[in-house]
Amino acid sequence: MRILVQEAPFDVGAELNAFQADKTDMGAVVTFSGLVRDLPEAPLRHMLIEHYPGMTERALTKIAEDACARWSLGDVLVIHRYGQMAPGDQIMMVATASPHRKDAFAAADFLMDYLKSRAPFWKKEVTADGSDWVAAKDEDEEALRQWQQGS
Amino acid sequence: MKLDVMYFAWVRERIGVPRETVETEAATVADLVRELSAREGRYELAFSDLEALRVAVDQDLTDFDASITGAREVAFFPPMTGG
Incomplete structure (x- = not known):
């Protein structure tokens, strides 16, 4: 398991290759890659991501451990950036490795749902009109309830 | 006791500092919120709607009725928006 929280950009391709290397007993690797999305209403100057170090x-780590307890996983990678980013920049990635495809997909989905509303990151969008903290959505909490019901 | 209190995102902006050390005898998070709110308007404003806030005690997410006896740090922030 590898968890990285960093300000610096990273290369998704290089990270994926390193993650896959020497995994002879894993048949499936799923990756999710998250990018800064421009806003339809007002062009985004940049996004600021704040976090709670520690x-x-x-x-x-807790979220990744929960995923490992729930599915058959050989490895988990989470990289999440903080600081200032421009539209199209890489914010984060997760990768899961499993002997089987379904476990790898489900675990990646679970990691993303929990990471979104249980890892202490906050996004602020800065446009020509000013800046706003991104609000959490009700459906984010609903997604966690689905996992708690064991779906 | 001495307690490190931390603020993130708009809570930090409203209170005006990212962290401070407070001297408090508060037993729970809710007691601490009442103490801070009584101090100055900026705290009262930041804590006016607890439904819109989350709290962590010693870096674990918890509730406002959680005990802070013996805790080292308490952090207040809005719902998280990672990913």
Whole structure:
């Protein structure tokens, strides 16, 4: 398991290749890659991501451990950036490796749902009109309830 | 006791500092919120709607009725928006 919280950009391709290397007993690797999305209403100048050093690493490790307890996983990678980013920039990625495809997909989906509302990151969007903190959505909490019901 | 109190995102902006050390005898998070709110308007404003806030005690997410006896740090922030 590898959890990285960093300001610096990273190369998804290189990270994926390194993650896949020497995994002779894993038949499936699923990756999710998250990018800064421009806004339809007003062009985004940049996005600022704030986090809680210490708690962030702790929360991400717990989420990854929960995924490992729930599915048959050989490895998990989570990289999440903080600081200032432009539209199209890489924010984060997760990768899961499993002997089987379904476990790899489900675990990646679970990691993303929990990471979104249980890891202490906050996004602020800065446009020509000003800046706003991104609000959490009700459906984010609903997604967690689905996992808790064991779907 | 001495307690490190931390604020993130708009809570930090409203209170005006990212962290501070407070001297408090508060037993729970809710007691601490009442103490801070009584101090100055900026705290009262930041804590006016607890439904819109989350709290972590020693870096674990918890509730406002959680005990802070013996805790080292308490953090207040809005719902998280990672990913």
